Amino acid sequence: MPLLKSSAPVKGSALLKSSAPLKKLALLPAGARSKWLVLVLWLLLAGVAAPLGAQLIGAQSNDITQWLPRGAESTKALETGRDHFGIGDVLPASIVYSRPGGITADDTGKAERDRAAFARYGGTPPPLSPSGDGRALLLTVPLTMQGADGFTRLVDDVKAIRHDAHADAPAGLDVQVTGPAGAAADQSAVFGGVDGPLLLTTVAVVAILLIVTYRSPVLWLVPLLTVGISSSLANAVVYLLVKHAGLVVTGQSTSVLTVLVFGAGTDYALLLIARYREELRRHEDRHEAMRSALRRTLPAVVASATTVTLGLLCLLAARMNSTRGLGPVAAIGIVVALVSITVLLPALLVILGRGLFWPFVPRRVWTGPGEPESGPWGRVGAAVARRPRPVWLASAVALAACAIGALGLHSGLSPSEAFTGKPESVTGQTVLAAHYPAGSSAPLDIYADAARAEQVTAAVHGLPGVAAVSPAQTSGDRLRIQALLSDPPGSKAAEATVGHIRTAVHDTADPGALIGGSTAQSLDVADTTTHDERLVMPLVLAVVLLVLMVLLRSLVAPVLLLASVVLSFGAALGASVLLFRALGHPHSDESLPLMGFLFLVALGVDYTIFMMTRAREETARIGHSRGVVRALAVTGGVITSAGLVLAATFAALGVLPSVGMLQLGVLVAVGVLLDTLVVRTLLVPALALDIGPRLWWPGRPGPARIPGPRNTAAASTPEPDGVR
Structure with missing residues (x-):
């Protein structure tokens, strides 16, 4: 049976048509024999990657300068302190001993014993500082963070200091360990638990959605296994670059790497599985079905991954060292996820066969070039097609109304506002401020x-x-x-x-x-973040615009889609600001707009890319209006599932006791849902229908080219309903 006997060539797949060897390489996972070669190679790769990836945590660099702006005054001050005064990376731990009725001799003795004991952390601390009201004592213990394991050692030191400071305290004496070192330890407790809850929540969401969508009790295991291997391989690649290419990795980078690989990889897997299931209804041979699915899916997936990767690399222009370092690390994760989902996953799906979809195994039921337009998303498309202009106008007005809320954004979280609860560093700072100048700890x-x-x-x-x-x-x-x-x-x-x-x-x-000092560093971080927003955001938009132009071979469609992306981000930010206030956290982290913009634009645009590449494909077969409606109908289910997965992944950040992580999770979740349910479902299809074929100017999708005498019949004969 000749390849794609019953399907039209995909005119939008120019990314694959440019090179015959590249096309053959991309289709290797669907070969009857080559699938086994792909599987063996990936198993060997996974075996090598696992031990290397496990070493990434030990290769992190949490030097203070990695979290500060390049060339900022506070960064230069830190370097001067190292070079001239031998201070190094120092964070002070402030221990406050307080008693409402006044400090006693026993209290002073306890504090002096602690002072002598804590000399093991780098020398005898300065003398105790009694408060003016006689009700508190302040002990400052400088802790260093030098070396690759400096931050981990500092956190362990704070834990030990807290244990010893609370031990054997006289009755009625309140002891609190605060200061920059205490806040850093509490932050570590927050970020140390990021990966586990996020992965567990995502696994559960993906499993439930796949079971509901495909009604298969085993299918969900395959993409999860693939993404797990992707995560291990990405860690290994990053580790090798750290060791041999000087790449700098922080704890934040590794956490984001895990989230992105899992979230983006799952999205790509959902799209491929949906198209493969669709092609199994056209082909008796599952290898041909996978070849067809790959040919039709790869352009959108490659364009999406390219958009995210180039968007992340735009962070290299940032001045904030932590923001700048995140770009290449996260980009590596996206590339690895792309390769694994387009190579390993197809091989696994073909090897396991149709039975993977049990108990509802897709069978070949039609040979036409299209899909039925019935089902809930087909009805939504038909409703949008009846009155497209009122639909897109109402959608745009609603999104713009939500965006007004962004005017109420208040950037800047003080240390006491950084946690959803009240860790010891926050309560200790309150006690310290009651007896000393509030800035005594820093x-x-x-x-x-x-x-x-x-x-x-x-x-x-x-x-x-x-x-x-x-x-x-x-x-x-x-x-x-x-x-x-x-x-x-x-x-x-x-x-x-x-x-x-x-x-x-x-x-x-x-x-x-x-x-x-820490407060000067906070000021420089805020100023630099503002600079980075003004520089990186336009760069990301330019990248998205260029990728859409290449993918859709149009000028009109990319501009309109870019405008919808900006409007969607504004609406998400405005709605999130209102939610922040309702949750009792009106102030936000300085980096929230930039990080939220990057995730929403680079990842959220995936769904528009998926739908519009399908719209171009269908337009070439059946005309513009019907092609747009059909694209919405056949991509609605998988895109909604992918959006829910990504939204749930980031929403899981809300379980962590960090206001910054909570707000990032809320912003991305709200933005992804808006992209999935409003922008991709209503705004973009309605605009496309209202503008008509001019949407593809200066290009124009060509007519269907289906080999054989069935071309005319296939294009005019309605497909059977109820297949999906």
């Missing part, structure tokens, strides 16, 4: 010319928001002065004070002075 570091000590001290003294200034320390030609702020670290008021100090010192004392 003083500013001011580095300047040693000859200008008096001028620098005078410039800082008396500024609003400055509670105290320490004597100057000198090392060679550099001096170090610490300033205590009146406001909590990372708060907007404290960041404003940092700005005033920088202006005063630079203008009146030393133009080359550097002001660092």
